[in-house]
Amino acid sequence: MDDGDVLPLVVVNEPATPSLRLADGDLPAASARDGTGDRADAATPALEITGVVKRFGTVTAVNGIGLTMRRGHLLALLGPNGAGKTTTVEVCEGHARPDAGTVRVLGRDPQTERAALRSRIGVMPQGGGAFPGVRAEEMLRLVASCARHPLDVPWLLDTLGLRECRRTPFKRLSGGQQQRLSLACAIVGRPELVFLDEPTAGMDPQARLLVWDLLSALRADGVSILLTTHMMEEAETLADHVVIVDAGRVIADGSPRTLTATDPNVGHIRFRAKAGLDTGLLTAALPEDYLVRELTPGTYRVDGHVDPQVVSTVTAWCAQQGVLAEHLHVGGRDLEEVFLELTGRELRS
Amino acid sequence: MSTTGPSAGNPASRFAPGTFVPAPGPGSRIRMLLAHARVETLLTLRHGEQLLLTVLIPIALLVALSLLDVLPGVDGAVAGSGGTGARVHEVAPGILALAVMSSAFTGQAIALGFDRKYGVLKRLAATALPRWLLVCGRMVAALVVVLIQVSLVTLVALALGWRPELAGVLPATGLLVAGTAAFGALGVLLGGALRADIVLALANIVWFVLLLAGGILLTPSAFPPGIAHAVTLVPSGALAEGLRAALMDGATAWTSLAVLMVWAVTAAAAASRTTRLT
Ligand SMILES: Nc1ncnc2c1ncn2[C@@H]1O[C@H](COP(=O)(O)OP(=O)(O)OP(=O)(O)O)[C@@H](O)[C@H]1O
Ligand SMILES: [Mg+2]
Numbered sequence: 245m246d247d248g249d250v251l252p253l254v255v256v257n258e259p260a261t262p263s264l265r266l267a268d269g270d271l272p273a274a275s276a277r278d279g280t281g282d283r284a285d286a287a288t289p290a291l292e293i294t295g296v297v298k299r300f301g302t303v304t305a306v307n308g309i310g311l312t313m314r315r316g317h318l319l320a321l322l323g324p325n326g327a328g329k330t331t332t333v334e335v336c337e338g339h340a341r342p343d344a345g346t347v348r349v350l351g352r353d354p355q356t357e358r359a360a361l362r363s364r365i366g367v368m369p370q371g372g373g374a375f376p377g378v379r380a381e382e383m384l385r386l387v388a389s390c391a392r393h394p395l396d397v398p399w400l401l402d403t404l405g406l407r408e409c410r411r412t413p414f415k416r417l418s419g420g421q422q423q424r425l426s427l428a429c430a431i432v433g434r435p436e437l438v439f440l441d442e443p444t445a446g447m448d449p450q451a452r453l454l455v456w457d458l459l460s461a462l463r464a465d466g467v468s469i470l471l472t473t474h475m476m477e478e479a480e481t482l483a484d485h486v487v488i489v490d491a492g493r494v495i496a497d498g499s500p501r502t503l504t505a506t507d508p509n510v511g512h513i514r515f516r517a518k519a520g521l522d523t524g525l526l527t528a529a530l531p532e533d534y535l536v537r538e539l540t541p542g543t544y545r546v547d548g549h550v551d552p553q554v555v556s557t558v559t560a561w562c563a564q565q566g567v568l569a570e571h572l573h574v575g576g577r578d579l580e581e582v583f584l585e586l587t588g589r590e591l592r593s
Numbered sequence: 594m595s596t597t598g599p600s601a602g603n604p605a606s607r608f609a610p611g612t613f614v615p616a617p618g619p620g621s622r623i624r625m626l627l628a629h630a631r632v633e634t635l636l637t638l639r640h641g642e643q644l645l646l647t648v649l650i651p652i653a654l655l656v657a658l659s660l661l662d663v664l665p666g667v668d669g670a671v672a673g674s675g676g677t678g679a680r681v682h683e684v685a686p687g688i689l690a691l692a693v694m695s696s697a698f699t700g701q702a703i704a705l706g707f708d709r710k711y712g713v714l715k716r717l718a719a720t721a722l723p724r725w726l727l728v729c730g731r732m733v734a735a736l737v738v739v740l741i742q743v744s745l746v747t748l749v750a751l752a753l754g755w756r757p758e759l760a761g762v763l764p765a766t767g768l769l770v771a772g773t774a775a776f777g778a779l780g781v782l783l784g785g786a787l788r789a790d791i792v793l794a795l796a797n798i799v800w801f802v803l804l805l806a807g808g809i810l811l812t813p814s815a816f817p818p819g820i821a822h823a824v825t826l827v828p829s830g831a832l833a834e835g836l837r838a839a840l841m842d843g844a845t846a847w848t849s850l851a852v853l854m855v856w857a858v859t860a861a862a863a864a865s866r867t868t869r870l871t
Contacts, residue, residue: 326865363721372712392618
């Protein structure tokens with residue numbers, strides 16, 4: 245994956261600046277406005293929340309979260325289990341009433357202007373969301389009948405690989421099939437904005453690639469997307485904007501590239517080889533200020549500025565030791581590392 | 594392979610550019626209502642345990658109580674014409690009331706409790722379906738199911754020799770609709786407020802208690818006077834007594850109708866405050 249793979253935004257960390265892509269983001273939003281007779285300006289953010297607090301009894305699930313998502317953007321909300329992602333999404337959808345803070349979805353308050361918003365947004369909850377006995381196709385048709393210009397139901401079932409099981413009751417669909425049906429329900433009404441809570445959880449690799457393709461297409465067509473995920477690769481590949489939350493607070497906010505950007509002097513090389521090699525020789529062969537470690541038996545890491553000469557020195561050392569460097573990885577940081585750095589490596593209770 | 598830029602489109606994508614251009618807006622209300630009512634009806638008719646409760650038990654009771662002389666106060670010999678034909682005459686109206694209570698109240702409450710548990714209401718609340726249409730859809734479904742139940746019970750009763758007063762058919766229809774509304778609203782009140790497993794237990798207990806002591810199997814006259822009056826004021830007693838007056842005597846029981854309406858309105862008002870989506 246090279247730079248061409250990264251989404252072309254990147255420069256702006258704070259999302260407050262008006263969209264550089266207004267021209268292409270404008271078109272669908274304008275048609276949406278005509279469709280609903282909506283007065284909200286297409287230039288208002290798709291989502292803007294500030295200082296949102298949500299408590300359940302003594303538990304403070306969301307503790308002052310603020311974030312802004314521009315129209316036509318894909319925002320990935322990351323965070324450990326229990327960080328408050330689902331609660332945040334439910335506050336945005338209007339399902340949960342915040343104890344404090346303001347929420348604006350497409351310029352409107354989801355609590356007081358729910359009726360005006362409902363037909364403009366699509367929602368994929370984290371699990372469930374269908375009558376246990378309902379057949380896949382019946383459920384999708386029911387949701388489609390609530391929309392003025394729904395997508396073609398057989399086409400959507402086909403596309404999401406649900407044709408074979410369209411007559412299967414929801415409770416007998418596999419986990420991944422339930423997820424795909426739920427995703428279909430979220431997009432069938434051609435919404436302007438979709439909330440997807442862990443859309444690829446439990447999906448096989450083919451289904452995940454399909455969903456990534458689908459999300460890219462939605463975004464290319466001007467749909468604003470908020471998704472939560474535990475897959476850093478998903479966020480890194482798809483998102484314009486990443487927000488990491490922990491214990492109900494935002495702890496990082498920016499484009500994948502700004503979040504993973506580092507000082508050029510702090511790159512690293514990681515590789516696997518036989519355990520217990522003499523790293524002293526490599527340290528000696530490298531210029532000063534390079535740190536060489538065996539992180540876990542057989543996993544080596546070299547920290548410092550990485551250039552072709554350094555890579556060559558490392559591989560020459562491997563050759564000298566008579567070993568092949570496997571999984572050789574040259575990098576700055578990836579999102580996974582950023583995430584672990586920020587949220588810690590321990591399992592949360 | 595590369596991921597897409599926002600305007601470039603992905604050449605490797607299986608989706609043509611423009612496939613998902615937003616075009617939001619609510620569907621037509623009548624289509625939403627019909628689609629929702631259709632799904633709710635199908636789900637009820639497909640559900641084995643629901644059918645047992647709503648169709649098989651009432652019909653089994655109808656047959657058993659018409660053929661066997663077990664209930665006090667229901668006595669073919671006293672009624673004059675003797676035997677099964679006379680007993681079914683007295684049993685059938687109560688069984689119709691039982692059928693309504695089983696589907697509109699117990700079945701409805703349990704289904705709603707579990708729909709909430711499985712996030713169905715949240716899902717539907719996220720569509721353009723307004724809440725009042727959600728209620729109407731369930732009501733239409735309840736009426737369709739009651740129509741099917743009443744037809745089946747009536748057919749079996751006719752086969753057993755039932756000859757209802759024709760003059761009572763119209764008031765009976767009105768009572769059945771009012772009874773469905775009253776029990777339906779009570780079912781929503783119960784199913785919309787508590788946890789699914791508690792709803793399941795309570796709905797069945799209430800069903801059983803009303804069956805025995807709510808004026809369905811035993812007519813109010815089988816109870817001591819004070820209690821007898823109270824029995825005519827619970828929805829099951831009002832519906833069963835009203836149906837007996839209509840189908841046995843061809844009379845219109847305005848009091849029963851009024852009692853059912855009061856239950857319907859009160860329960861609906863309460864339910865609109867207490868019903869939760871999850
Ligand atoms: N209805 C509720 N009642 C009580 N506590 C709740 C409720 N919903 C969420 N919580 C608590 O709020 C916190 C945040 O939960 P939330 O579901 O938002 O986390 P999440 O980030 O979506 O986690 P996951 O990655 O596991 O989905 C958790 O501690 C959870 O136990
Ligand atoms: Mg969650």
